[in-house]
Amino acid sequence: MDFSLTEEQELLLASIRELITTNFPEEYFRTCDQNGTYPREFMRALADNGISMLGVPEEFGGIPADYVTQMLALMEVSKCGAPAFLITNGQCIHSMRRFGSAEQLRKTAESTLETGDPAYALALTEPGAGSDNNSATTTYTRKNGKVYINGQKTFITGAKEYPYMLVLARDPQPKDPKKAFTLWWVDSSKPGIKINPLHKIGWHMLSTCEVYLDNVEVEESDMVGEEGMGFLNVMYNFEMERLINAARSTGFAECALKMPLAMPTSVSLLVNPLGITR
Known part of the structure; x- marks a missing residue:
C-alpha cells in the first residue's frame, strides 16, 4: 500500500505551514492563551484560505476533499503549534447536512462563512x-x-x-x-x-x-x-470527532517532539550551545 502524499496534498500542507509561520508566530497563540482570548484573526485566516472548510461542498463555501486530506491538514496545523482543536467548522456543516433541516443548514453555513468560526x-x-x-x-x-x-x-x-x-x-x-x-x-x-x-x-x-x-x-x-433520534445523531457526530481528535493529537505530539530537539542549538549555556555542553 502506498502511503505517499499526492502533489496536491504536499502543496496544501506547504501552504498551511507558510500561512501559520508567516502570520501567526508562537507569541500570538501564547498571548491569546494567557489572556483567555479567542484567536479570531487566526480562525478568519483559516476560513479565508479554505483550510477550515476542507471537505465541505462548494455550495456551502467549502472545498471538496477526502477524509485523508482533511486529517492531514489538521495534523499540519497542530504540527505548527497552532490550536487545531478550534477547527470544527466542517464537522458542524456535515452534521447538519446529515440530519438537520434546510433552515438549520443555512444558518450553520451562513454563520461559519460570516465569522470563520464553528456555528x-x-x-x-x-x-x-x-x-x-x-x-x-x-x-x-x-x-x-x-x-x-x-x-x-x-x-x-x-x-x-x-x-x-x-x-x-x-x-x-x-x-x-x-x-x-x-x-x-x-x-x-x-x-x-x-x-x-x-x-x-x-x-x-x-x-x-x-x-x-x-x-x-x-x-x-x-x-x-x-x-x-437525538442520541444516534450525537453518535454520528462523534464518529467524525474521534477521527479529528486523533489527527490533532498526532500533530501536537510531533510539535512537542520538535521543541526540545531545537533547544540544543537555540539555548546557550555560558558560551556554548546546550547540545555541545552536555
Missing part, C-alpha cells in the same frame, strides 16, 4: 451524565404550541463564543424509552440561558462552560433530526 456548541454533558448520556436529565416539554427546555449542562466547549447550541434533551414521558432523547437547535442569546465559563488549566483560547436552561422557549421547527 454551534454541542450541549450534551451534564453534572451527572458524562460518557453515560442516558443519565441526562435536561428535559423538553410542550405547552401551547411551544417547546420548553429545562436543565443544566457542563463542560460545554465554545458555549461563550459560538452563536448557537445543539442541546440534547429528554422527553420526560417518551412513548419508547429507547427513543427518549432529541436534539434541539437553540440560539445562545435566548432568554433563560445562563452561560458560566469554567476555570481550566489549559486551552484558555476557547471557553468550557456550564450552561443553565430555565424554560428556554424554542419552536417545533428547531428540532434537529427526527424526534427520539
Whole structure:
C-alpha cells in the first residue's frame, strides 16, 4: 500500500505551514492563551484560505476533499503549534447536512462563512451524565404550541463564543424509552440561558462552560433530526470527532517532539550551545 502524499496534498500542507509561520508566530497563540482570548484573526485566516472548510461542498463555501486530506491538514496545523482543536467548522456543516433541516443548514453555513468560526456548541454533558448520556436529565416539554427546555449542562466547549447550541434533551414521558432523547437547535442569546465559563488549566483560547436552561422557549421547527433520534445523531457526530481528535493529537505530539530537539542549538549555556555542553 502506498502511503505517499499526492502533489496536491504536499502543496496544501506547504501552504498551511507558510500561512501559520508567516502570520501567526508562537507569541500570538501564547498571548491569546494567557489572556483567555479567542484567536479570531487566526480562525478568519483559516476560513479565508479554505483550510477550515476542507471537505465541505462548494455550495456551502467549502472545498471538496477526502477524509485523508482533511486529517492531514489538521495534523499540519497542530504540527505548527497552532490550536487545531478550534477547527470544527466542517464537522458542524456535515452534521447538519446529515440530519438537520434546510433552515438549520443555512444558518450553520451562513454563520461559519460570516465569522470563520464553528456555528454551534454541542450541549450534551451534564453534572451527572458524562460518557453515560442516558443519565441526562435536561428535559423538553410542550405547552401551547411551544417547546420548553429545562436543565443544566457542563463542560460545554465554545458555549461563550459560538452563536448557537445543539442541546440534547429528554422527553420526560417518551412513548419508547429507547427513543427518549432529541436534539434541539437553540440560539445562545435566548432568554433563560445562563452561560458560566469554567476555570481550566489549559486551552484558555476557547471557553468550557456550564450552561443553565430555565424554560428556554424554542419552536417545533428547531428540532434537529427526527424526534427520539437525538442520541444516534450525537453518535454520528462523534464518529467524525474521534477521527479529528486523533489527527490533532498526532500533530501536537510531533510539535512537542520538535521543541526540545531545537533547544540544543537555540539555548546557550555560558558560551556554548546546550547540545555541545552536555
